[in-house]
Amino acid sequence: MSEPRRVARLTRLAGITAQIGYKRHPGKYGGKPSAVVDNPLDQQFDVAAPDKVWVTDITYIRTQKGFAYLAVVIDLFSRRVVGWSMQ
Secondary structure, eight states, rough: OOOOHHHHHHHHTTTTTOSSSOOOOOTTSSSSOOOOOSSSSSTTTOSTTTTTTTOOOOOOOOEEEEEEEEEEETTTTTTTTEEEEEE
16 A cells, blocks of 8 residues: 555655646737527437537647647547547
């Protein structure tokens, strides 16, 4: 059995700390308000046939050279990734 708080001790010894938040510059987030779109799924995620309903997610990953953006498309019937792209 591992000792309690092992990860905390090892990260402290290695000098690793969490980064809390990102730098934000006030005034750069103005513009038109977002458009509100109806949700045709209405939280019904049980699908009877493949390739009828796909869902997407876009996320960003911070790297040393900036951000990497990841977009993923998933088929709700099989719960498998249909496609993805990273830039």
